[in-house]
Each structure stands twice: as C-alpha cells, then as structure tokens.
Amino acid sequence: MDLNYTAAEQKFRDELRAWLADHAPQDWTGRKAPGRSMEEHFAYLRAWQKRVYEGGWAGISWPRQCGGRGATVIEQVIFTEEMARASAPPLANVLGLALIGPTIIAHGTAAQKERFLTKILSAEEIWCQGFSEPNAGSDLASLLTEARPDGSDFIVNGQKVWTSYGWAADWCELVVRTDPAAPKHKGLTVLLIDMRSPGVEVRPLRQMTGESEFNEVFFRDVRVPAANVLGAVNNGWNVALGTLMHERATLGAGLHIVYSRQFQRLVKLAHSIDRNGAPAARDPVVRQKLAQIYAEIEIMRLNQMRSISRISQSGAPGPEGSIQKIFWSELNQRFQQVAQEVLGPFAQLEKGSEFAFDDGQWAYSYLRARGNTIEAGTSEIQRNIIGHFVLGLPRSY
C-alpha cells in the first residue's frame, strides 16, 4: 500500500496543471452564465472541449491509435481532479468521451472507429445514449423500441426517455429490439443513429429543478444503415452493459472534489450564520452533522482510490462501481439536507432572490440531489447488482 504518486504520475499532473493554467477559461463561473441561452452555453462548452482536444487532453484514457494517450486509470483520476481544481468547465461531449467512445473502441468496426472517434474527441459531433424507455427503466432489457431489417437498412420505431444532451446531440448510441421472439436480453442490438435522420423528434423533458437536462426522443420509421450496428446483431445487451459499467466507474470520479468545495463553502457560511445567538459553526448539533458529511466525503474519496487501484490491476470496471454509485448519491442527499439545516430559512431561496446565498445554489442542489439515487441506475438496482454479482445471491427476477 503506497498512496504517494509515482514520479510519472506526478509529472503527468504537473504537465496538465501547467496546461490548464494557460488554457482554462477565466470567465467560467461554475454554472451556466447568466443571460446565456442553453444553446450559447453549450457552444461555449463545445469550444472549450475543442481547445482541450487541440492540447491533446481529450479522451486521454483512449488508446493512442484511437487518438487518446493510453492514460492509466490513475492518470484519468488525476485528470478529473485537476480539471476540478482549475475550476475548468465540463467537456461538452462527456457521454461520447466517457461512455460511448470506449464502447465503440471495444465493439466497433475499423470503419466505425475511423468515422466516429476523432469527431467525439474534438466535440465536432455530440453524442447521447438512447437506453431508457417509458416502460423500460430499471428493467432495461424489456425495452420495446424496435428495429426491423429492410434491405441493407433497419427501420426504427419507438420512444426513448431521460436522454441527456438529446437536444444537442448529433449521434445516439441506441439500444433496440431486433428479435422480438428471443428472450429479452438476447434480442437486443445497438445502433449508431444520426439524430438528424428523418423521423427523429426530440422534446425537452422538464425536471423538478425547472431545468431540461433530459429529453424524450421519438423515432418514427427512422432508416439506419446496417453498417451502423455496433457489435453483432442481437448482442446489444453485452455492448450496452459495457457502457453501463463505464458509467458507474467514471461518473463519480471527480465528485469528491466538487463535494469538498461545496463543503468548504458551507463551513465558511456556518461561521457567519447565527444559530441561537452564536455562529452555527459553534453549535454542537451542527458540528456533528458537518463532521459526519466531512467523514463521508473523505470515505467516498478513499473508496474511489481503492476502486481505481483495483481497476488498474484488473483492467476493467467491475460491479464494485455499484457501491460507489450508492455511496455518492445517498451522501449527496444527506449533504444537501445538512446544508439546508445549517443555512436556515435562506437555504430555500432560489436563483433570482437578492437574499439568496450563492445565487440560489443551495436550493438548486437540494432539488438536484433528489435525482441522484435514480439516475444512472436506481439505488435499488445497484443493490440488486451487489446482491447478485458481488455476493452471489440468487437473482430475484
């Protein structure tokens, strides 16, 4: 056990830090800039990713022959940490870089790699995932969107939901049913589908926060060339599962820094907020609750380090990602509740109130955290995965 970084890892961090010091935008405020439309905001993130790509820092985990750096999983964590430390904006094509690109690298044909990968890195083409459906959420394999062969094409009909970046996407990794007669896991195929194809309709889906991060996407007789099948026909479940494993392993990577920052901010506010005639930071109950959140953020970081060490030895993300997913999502809900308690009546103020702390950040974060235990696989599904795949308990369904 040695938690010190090697000389090579340190050199990687230094180089990246130097690059970020020169290139990270100075006008990024951490949230959407006021007065900017969603489209302007996204164009900003796209331009930032292009700069990252030109600097050679996009998709660092990808193999060199695919345009990446072949970075180790530890270097990937360093990357996430340094981006967060520099308060750099997120990359526009996050799903393409973290989930879909690696899936194409694992299952794609030479022609598909040639066609898609570089444009994912440069954010020239933005990607979304078409997985969940109105009647296939946790039970993803029961999805109904169908693709019927028609000559050398497939004709796609159906509906997807919770599609992040659907409105901005040029392409979609779409899971469809190609063999309705086969058992549900065996009749699925992954298609790479052009979102500009005739018959694709994207509608915004407004969340409880008031934002529209997600979309509903409708497919009516959309024609997709068979060359756009990713992996083999009817092997889509395995292809999609690879994507989901990447999702659980990577989604939480930089979160401990985000949470730590927010925690430090909350502590700072707690020193100035009055609680029974003294600063809240001196109230014994508040202290207990803040210390608990500190401990949990720290443990989330340490779990992450352990899991990364395991991946760096075994090579692939495994079902332990489910532990991380449960941990960060449930922690954030507890954290946001503690923040509400510490900040008192001001905590409920939303963006637009002149009296709000941090431009309404805390009310927003409280509501947004509610989605954490649902998105990217509900806590219940994660516990099923742990029960079956890690502990070897019999499948419940």
Add this chain to the structure above:
Amino acid sequence: MQFGLTETQQLLKNSARDFFPAECPMAEVRRIMEIDGAYDVMLWRLLAEHGWTGMIFDEEHGGMGLGLVEMAVAAEEMGRILLPGPYFSTVFLAGALLNALPKNTGRNACATAICEGRERATVALLEESARWDTGGVRMQVVDGRLTGRKLFVPDASAAECLLAIVRAGDELAITQVHNAASGVSIRAMPSIDRTRHLYAVDFDQVEVEILATGDEAQRALDRAMDIATVALAAEMVGGMERITEIAVDYAKTRKQFGKPIGQFQAIQHQCADMLLLTESSRSAAYYAAWALQENAPDARTAVSVAKSYASEAYREAGNRAIQVHGGMGFTWENDLHLYYRRAKASEIAFGDAAFHRERIARMVIDA
C-alpha cells in the same frame, strides 16, 4: 499510487487467515470467554511463538518492527474470529504506548517481556468521568505513589504491567505499575463484550515508576491512542466482513416460501448494505493506518474519520446480519450476538462516533 496490499502485506494476511481460525475457532472463543480475563495460557503461548506479540515492537526488544498497515492487516484478521483476551490491550494499546515513550529500563523490560510472551500489559486511562480525552484524568501521583480508582481498564486481570495515565500536579504523567504490587486491587466490570473483559482498578499508595510527564507524556499518549484507534477500526472491519459472510451464507441456504431467502430483494439489500458499510470502513481504516505510518498532515483527522464511521457501521452491519437470520439470530447458540456485543464495545472504546466527529469538527471547522 497503489491503494492495495503489497505482496508481503498480502502474505501476512494469508498467514493470519490460516493461523487464527485454526488456532482459535469459535468453540474456543466461547470456552475462553468464560475464563477470568478471557486469558488462555496455551493460546497466548501460540501467539508469542508465531511472533504476533512482537509484531509492532522494535527488533532490539525481540519484536518484528512491522508498520501500521501491517498492524491493520493483522487486526482485521483477529477481528474476523473475535480473538478473545488481552492481545489487543497488550500489543496494540500498551504496546503502542510503550513504543511512543522514550527508552528506559522499565519500559524496555516490559516491551521485551511482551515480545517474548512472558507478560501482558494494559493502559488505565478512564476514571469516574469516563472521558476518553485526558481532561478527565484527575488521579495524582504523589511522591512516587498512586492512590485512586481507574475504570474500564481492559484485560487488567491478565496484565502484569499496568500503564496508568495520571497527573503529577497539573502535568499529565504516564506511570508503570506492576499488577502484583501491594495496594493494587482489581474487580471485574461485567460488560457487553464477553470476549474482552473490563475491570475497575483501585490504587492505594501504590509505588509506581514515572515513564514520562508533561508534553512528552501527552504526545506519547496521543500517538498511542491514534494507533490503537486505527487498530480497533481495522479489527471492526474484520468483524463486519465476517458477519456479512455469515449472513450471506445463511441467506443462500435458508428457505421460506419455497425459495432461498437471499432471492428476496428485502434480504439482498440488507446484505448489499453490509458490504457497503464494510468496504467503506475498510477504505477509511487502511487510509488512517497509512497516514499515521507516513505522518501525513491529515493523519489525526483520518483516524477520527475511520473510527466514527466504523463505530456506526459495525453496529449497523450487526443489526442487519441478525435481522437476516430472523429468530435464529437472536439465540445464544448463534455466534452473531458475540459480534454484536463486540461491535457495541468497540463503538464505545477510544471514543464513539460523536466523540470523533467533534474531533473532526475541531480540525476541519475550527481550523
């Protein structure tokens, strides 16, 4: 960066995994826990012969000079099998304190005797205030003699060497007392963990040797308490891991409604939570051990993170393990209550979760 065991640490773990369940199976734990002090001479001899009593002591005393991550590895395996008796207080508590003290004749003799398996030792800290910080220490050493009462002294009846934390005037003092010295009387405090016994120790004009005073004493005690706390957190991880296995095995074999109960999600989710609690406690305990070994700037915070989390996690894992077993989990015959009892005693020892959260608050909120 590598957050995993090295090859030699893994070898240590493997040999501990072979040794402890073989030499001290649960039937032995149940037999030994009925003995005063839960001290079994034969088991102690084996522990000494295999080097466990000397693991964290310097080689000059006959020890192995292993580091704190190695200590955590061993503690975890001991926690899995509920190693009974005075090992923990002798090696991980008194041993850590002896190691943190300046070398002198009395201290060296005690360390050597522990390494060789000839003696056991413990630390007497708590008094009637039952405080884990030294603010509760009132007992005075006057003219080299000690009078008063220490409470919650672990394994005192088995310990030849008592390290009593007292005051010399206003200053903290660490004193060494021989258990057999005249004026020492020991009474059991029957308590929840049957495998490790607690005692009240009365001192009446007992002659003691002062090993350290003032800042030197405080520094040594702080270091020893941090080390013992991490060892305990690691031991708790071993216990959690074991009861998770027991619960999962039971869930796979026990049938109701014609199915193994482990097929029901209500049971699966209890088991998944036990795994999450165990693995998270493990991350925290190992990090704290490493940070203490390396004298990392956040080492003391890391100790409190580990202990505050494990304190609640072990208890919660115990609740779930018993719940999964239903009525069987509530019987004396089933081993789970022994772990559940150990979990409660461990939660209390060296400060509970609330104590360590306040310590965290002082380091991260007030800083």
